[in-house]
Amino acid sequence: MKYKFILSGTGGQGAITAGLLLGEATATYGNLFAVQTQSYGPEARGGAARTDVIISSSKIHYPKVMYPDVLVCLSQEAYNKYIKMATPGGLVIYDSHNVKNVKIKDYKMLGLDMFGACMSEFNSVQMINICMLGVLSEIVELIDPETIRMVIRNRFKPSLIDINLRALDMGINLVRELGEEKVSKLKLQ
Amino acid sequence: MKKNEILFLQGNEVCARAAMYAGVSFYAGYPITPSTEIAEVLAELMPAEGKAFMQMEDEISSICAIIGASLTGNKVMTATSGPGFSLMQEAIGYGHMAEIPCVIVNVQRGGPSTGMPTSASQADVMQTRWGTHGDHSVIALTASNHEDIFAMTVEAFNFSELYRMPVVLLLDEVIAHMREGLTIPEPGELPIIERLNTSVPEDSDYHPYFAREDGRLPMSEFGGIHRYNVTGLAHDMWGFPSNDPEVANTLIHHLVNKVENYKHDIARYKTTNMDDADIVLISYGCSARSAKQTMSNLRQRGLRVGMIELQTLWPFPDDIIYDLCRDARYVVVAEMNMGQVLHQVKEAVSNPDRVFLANRVDGALINPEDIENVVNLLRGKGK
Missing domain, CATH: 3.40.50.920 (Rossmann fold)
Structure with a gap:
C-alpha cells in the first residue's frame, strides 16, 4: 500500500510543516515508510510552496511525487500553480474559502472551508495546516490520527499542544459532517 | 533519544550525526546550499560536547583549517557544494601530498560555476577524481538513502584515517534535503577506525613519512613531542623537500598504490x-x-x-x-x-x-x- 501526496499553499500557511509532521507521524509512530521532499530556493520564496510526501507499507525508492493520489491546495495561488499535477482519478482537496476559481475535470474534488472553521473556532488561521492533516487522516486510512497527535505532543511547545489537537479534530469532523455516503466515495483504503 | 527510535531526518542531518558518531572533533566550514544543514546541525552538536566548530570566511580557509587541525590530532570534516569544492582543490592536493586525514563532504548542485544552487546534479564525479593537479589516487563515496549516508560518512572517516588522506563524500541535493526515517546505530554497531599514533618516544627520531610494514604511516600530533616538517613539495621520510628522482618516484607510486592496491577493500556496492x-x-x-x-x-x-x-x-x-x-x-x-x-x-x-x-x-x-x-x-x- 502506497499513497502519494502533494501539499501546497502560500508561504506561511504551513503546508510544508504539515508535510514534515505527516512524514514524522507515519515514519516514527506509524510503523510505515515515509519520504518527504519540498521545494527550495526561488520556487519556495514568496508565492506558492509545496511538499511531496509518500507513505507506504514497503520501502520507497523514487522520492518525488509525479502522480499524486491526493493534491491539497490551501490557497488560490497554490491551486493555480499545482492543479496541473492532479492525476485523473485522484483526489483534489482545496480550501473552499481561499480557492474560488475551481475547474472540475476528471479528478475528484473536495472543497472544505478549513479557513472559516479555524476563524470561528480560534479567530486565527494559523492552525489551518493541522486542520488539513485532520482531513487527510479521515480520508486516507493509512494515516492514523493518533500518530499525528503523538507528533503534535512531541514537537510543539506545551502552550500550543491543546489548540493544535483541537484543530486536528476539527479537520476530522469537517469530513465526518459530509455524511457517510459522500465520505465513503472519497476514502482511500 | 530512545533506543531504536526512528527519527525523521534530512540527509544532511544524518551526515552530521554520523560525523559525530565517527568522532569528528573539529569542523570548519562556510555555509553553501545545499550543504548548509550539515554545518547548522554540527554547530549545535559539537560545542555541546566540547568540540570545536568554526565558521570560516570562505572555503579555502575552511579546508586549510581542517588540514591544520587534523595534524594536531583531530578527526576533521568540512562540507560544501560545487563552487566551494572548486575553491578547495589546491588544499585538497596539499592534503594528498602531505597525507593528512580529512573528510570533505560535497553536496552536489547544478554547475558549472554557481550554477543552480537549489537543483539536483551529480556532475562533480570527475572533479572529485582530477580536481587537483598531479598524480595521486582518491577515495570518494556516495549514498542514496539515510542508512547509507550514515554508514558512508563513518566509512569516509575510517578510510581517511586508515589510508591517511582526504576522503570525499559525494552527496546530492535530493538526498541531502529529503527526509526519511532512520534508526541511529548504537555506539559500537559500526566499526570506527581511530588515528594511528606513533609509538616513537620523545627525543627519538620520528619519521612522519616512513611507512610501517602494513603501509600505514603513524602520526604524531603536530606541536607535540616531535619536531617534523610538513610540506606540499615532494619530500623524503623526514618530510623535508627533495628533488631526488628516486625519492620522487617512490613518493608518487606510494600516493597511487596506497589506494589502488586496496581497491577491493574500499569497494562498496550493492x-x-x-x-x-x-x-x-x-x-x-x-x-x-x-x-x-x-x-x-x-x-x-x-x-x-x-x-x-x-x-x-x-x-x-x-x-x-x-x-x-x-x-x-x-x-x-x-x-x-x-x-x-x-x-x-x-x-x-x-x-x-x-x-x-x-x-x-x-x-x-x-x-x-x-x-x-x-x-x-x-x-x-x-x-
Missing part, C-alpha cells in the same frame, strides 16, 4: 536481481532511487533487469563491474550528468558498445520513466 539479469542498470546517489523503481517496474513486466548501486565511486571498481556485466545484453548507466560514470563503465566492461546513458541535467531528479524510456529504446520499443 547488487539486486543480478542472478538472471540481461539488462543491468548501474547507478548511485539520488539516481539509484529512480533506477531501483525502474527495475521493479520492468521486473513486473517480466523483463530480466538487475541493478548495481555504487557507493564507492573512486577508486572505480572496474573489475567488479567487468565481472557483473559480462553476461549483460545492455548496460544502462543512470546519472545526473553528461556521462561521467558512463565513461568509467565503458572502460571497465568487455563490450563498451553495449553501455548506454540515461541522464538528466536540467536540475530535476531523473525519474523512473526517464530510465525506462532508454531501456525501451534499446529493446526497439521506444517512442
Whole structure:
C-alpha cells in the first residue's frame, strides 16, 4: 500500500510543516515508510510552496511525487500553480474559502472551508495546516490520527499542544459532517 | 533519544550525526546550499560536547583549517557544494601530498560555476577524481538513502584515517534535503577506525613519512613531542623537500598504490536481481532511487533487469563491474550528468558498445520513466 501526496499553499500557511509532521507521524509512530521532499530556493520564496510526501507499507525508492493520489491546495495561488499535477482519478482537496476559481475535470474534488472553521473556532488561521492533516487522516486510512497527535505532543511547545489537537479534530469532523455516503466515495483504503 | 527510535531526518542531518558518531572533533566550514544543514546541525552538536566548530570566511580557509587541525590530532570534516569544492582543490592536493586525514563532504548542485544552487546534479564525479593537479589516487563515496549516508560518512572517516588522506563524500541535493526515517546505530554497531599514533618516544627520531610494514604511516600530533616538517613539495621520510628522482618516484607510486592496491577493500556496492539479469542498470546517489523503481517496474513486466548501486565511486571498481556485466545484453548507466560514470563503465566492461546513458541535467531528479524510456529504446520499443 502506497499513497502519494502533494501539499501546497502560500508561504506561511504551513503546508510544508504539515508535510514534515505527516512524514514524522507515519515514519516514527506509524510503523510505515515515509519520504518527504519540498521545494527550495526561488520556487519556495514568496508565492506558492509545496511538499511531496509518500507513505507506504514497503520501502520507497523514487522520492518525488509525479502522480499524486491526493493534491491539497490551501490557497488560490497554490491551486493555480499545482492543479496541473492532479492525476485523473485522484483526489483534489482545496480550501473552499481561499480557492474560488475551481475547474472540475476528471479528478475528484473536495472543497472544505478549513479557513472559516479555524476563524470561528480560534479567530486565527494559523492552525489551518493541522486542520488539513485532520482531513487527510479521515480520508486516507493509512494515516492514523493518533500518530499525528503523538507528533503534535512531541514537537510543539506545551502552550500550543491543546489548540493544535483541537484543530486536528476539527479537520476530522469537517469530513465526518459530509455524511457517510459522500465520505465513503472519497476514502482511500 | 530512545533506543531504536526512528527519527525523521534530512540527509544532511544524518551526515552530521554520523560525523559525530565517527568522532569528528573539529569542523570548519562556510555555509553553501545545499550543504548548509550539515554545518547548522554540527554547530549545535559539537560545542555541546566540547568540540570545536568554526565558521570560516570562505572555503579555502575552511579546508586549510581542517588540514591544520587534523595534524594536531583531530578527526576533521568540512562540507560544501560545487563552487566551494572548486575553491578547495589546491588544499585538497596539499592534503594528498602531505597525507593528512580529512573528510570533505560535497553536496552536489547544478554547475558549472554557481550554477543552480537549489537543483539536483551529480556532475562533480570527475572533479572529485582530477580536481587537483598531479598524480595521486582518491577515495570518494556516495549514498542514496539515510542508512547509507550514515554508514558512508563513518566509512569516509575510517578510510581517511586508515589510508591517511582526504576522503570525499559525494552527496546530492535530493538526498541531502529529503527526509526519511532512520534508526541511529548504537555506539559500537559500526566499526570506527581511530588515528594511528606513533609509538616513537620523545627525543627519538620520528619519521612522519616512513611507512610501517602494513603501509600505514603513524602520526604524531603536530606541536607535540616531535619536531617534523610538513610540506606540499615532494619530500623524503623526514618530510623535508627533495628533488631526488628516486625519492620522487617512490613518493608518487606510494600516493597511487596506497589506494589502488586496496581497491577491493574500499569497494562498496550493492547488487539486486543480478542472478538472471540481461539488462543491468548501474547507478548511485539520488539516481539509484529512480533506477531501483525502474527495475521493479520492468521486473513486473517480466523483463530480466538487475541493478548495481555504487557507493564507492573512486577508486572505480572496474573489475567488479567487468565481472557483473559480462553476461549483460545492455548496460544502462543512470546519472545526473553528461556521462561521467558512463565513461568509467565503458572502460571497465568487455563490450563498451553495449553501455548506454540515461541522464538528466536540467536540475530535476531523473525519474523512473526517464530510465525506462532508454531501456525501451534499446529493446526497439521506444517512442
